[in-house]
Amino acid sequence: MTLVASRMARVQPSASGMAAMRARQLIAAGHDIISLTVGEPDFDTPDHIRAAGEAAIRNGQTRYTNVDGIPALKQAVARKFLRENGLSYENNQIVIASGAKQVIFNAFLASVDPGDEVIIPAPYWVSYPDMVRLAGGEPVEVKCPAADGFKLTPERLEAAITPRTKLLVLNSPGNPSGAVYTRDELKALGEVLLRHERVGIVSDEIYEHITFGNVRFESIAAAEPRLANRTLVVNGVSKAYAMTGWRIGYGAGPADLIKEIVKLQSQSTSSASSISQAAALAALEGPQDEVHRNCSVFERRMKIIRAALNEAGLFCEEPGGAFYVYADCSAYIGKKRPDGRVIETDTDFAEYLLEEAKVAVIAGTAYGLSPFVRLSFAVADDRLAEAGSRILSACRKLA
Numbered sequence: 001m002t003l004v005a006s007r008m009a010r011v012q013p014s015a016s017g018m019a020a021m022r023a024r025q026l027i028a029a030g031h032d033i034i035s036l037t038v039g040e041p042d043f044d045t046p047d048h049i050r051a052a053g054e055a056a057i058r059n060g061q062t063r064y065t066n067v068d069g070i071p072a073l074k075q076a077v078a079r080k081f082l083r084e085n086g087l088s089y090e091n092n093q094i095v096i097a098s099g100a101k102q103v104i105f106n107a108f109l110a111s112v113d114p115g116d117e118v119i120i121p122a123p124y125w126v127s128y129p130d131m132v133r134l135a136g137g138e139p140v141e142v143k144c145p146a147a148d149g150f151k152l153t154p155e156r157l158e159a160a161i162t163p164r165t166k167l168l169v170l171n172s173p174g175n176p177s178g179a180v181y182t183r184d185e186l187k188a189l190g191e192v193l194l195r196h197e198r199v200g201i202v203s204d205e206i207y208e209h210i211t212f213g214n215v216r217f218e219s220i221a222a223a224e225p226r227l228a229n230r231t232l233v234v235n236g237v238s239k240a241y242a243m244t245g246w247r248i249g250y251g252a253g254p255a256d257l258i259k260e261i262v263k264l265q266s267q268s269t270s271s272a273s274s275i276s277q278a279a280a281l282a283a284l285e286g287p288q289d290e291v292h293r294n295c296s297v298f299e300r301r302m303k304i305i306r307a308a309l310n311e312a313g314l315f316c317e318e319p320g321g322a323f324y325v326y327a328d329c330s331a332y333i334g335k336k337r338p339d340g341r342v343i344e345t346d347t348d349f350a351e352y353l354l355e356e357a358k359v360a361v362i363a364g365t366a367y368g369l370s371p372f373v374r375l376s377f378a379v380a381d382d383r384l385a386e387a388g389s390r391i392l393s394a395c396r397k398l399a
């Protein structure tokens with residue numbers, strides 16, 4: 001006897017969530033583990049945003065809101081898109097949700113019919129394929145090697161499109177690669193998509209505000225305006241404003257799709273938290289200096305970890321944004337650990353780093369491109385430097 005539906009066999013628990021949990025368990029058991037598995041900024045939510053949340057509680061903004069979000073926040077989102085992305089949306093083209101994750105999940109549920117294919121460039125954020133499967137669709141993974149900067153090329157896109165293709169998922173800056181698409185690259189992908197009128201785009205822009213050096217973020221909906229009417233742009237406050245726990249994300253796109261996403265919310269969550277929406281409003285409309293400051297902290301840390309990894313023979317591309325490096329561990333595949341066991345996969349390598357270096361990282365298999373490991377640098381500088389030297393000495397013990 002089981003109460004579990006057969007659909008659940010089609011999905012896995014989030015691999016990054018599992019790895020992070022394992023690291024937390026070891027830390028709780030007293031082990032000196034440095035966890036580089038985290039998918040959230042280690043900064044606190046800025047004070048003025050927290051104050052807005054407190055004020056919302058005191059002012060009695062503690063009831064259900066409109067399913068699609070409070071009008072003031074929807075207007076702030078519209079202003080954000082116009083100001084930062086040059087994108088203009090009507091009120092019925094915007095939805096506020098409990099995180100970008102919920103927008104993406106509901107978007108798949110609302111658009112994917114059984115057997116529809118969704119193109120997902122790999123390496124990808126772990127949740128996309130499982131969400132597509134839950135919606136009854138078929139994820140089509142397209143491997144985008146390091147030589148292509150982990151980015152989808154027009155050729156690979158064209159080759160992956162079939163009559164069943166419903167959506168393309170783009171994620172820039174990308175998790176786990178940190179890859180950021182340039183305007184020209186987006187235009188080139190756009191040319192392919194313009195030839196295939198039935199293919200929609202989900203553009204996950206949650207790391208928009210975390211970019212390094214001269215790298216400029218661009219949305220495909222702005223780079224190729226003719227695609228805007230079939231692109232769902234997804235964003236939120238989690239990463240830019242260190243607000244992961246507040247659970248506010250938003251989506252903007254075709255009114256008919258937004259309407260169905262709102263319908264799903266009306267039958268599931270009703271609305272995102274009223275208090276968090278008030279805080280998100282303060283985030284979008286308030287001072288942005290902490291966003292910029294945090295970004296330069298991330299850039300400094302990126303350089304610390306990258307230098308250490310390259311010294312350890314774990315080559316990684318310089319990420320253009322987000323707070324991860326995706327390090328190539330092929331140099332250690334086939335090597336022997338001090339206990340004689342052979343490292344055969346990136347999962348074995350991640351396991352070795354956990355046991356020998358006491359550093360938790362996530363194996364590339366979770367992201368659809370091996371042999372790599374993902375390391376988050378949303379960790380204090382000294383811990384990051386310590387992790388780097390532990391990894392270096394663990395790697396030196398491999399023969």
Ligand code: PMP
Pocket residue numbers: 039098099100101102125171174175204206235236237238244247248249
């Ligand atoms: N997209 C990507 C690529 C992410 O890495 C994450 C968070 N790990 C999300 C979406 C979800 O963000 P939110 O907290 O807004 O649900």
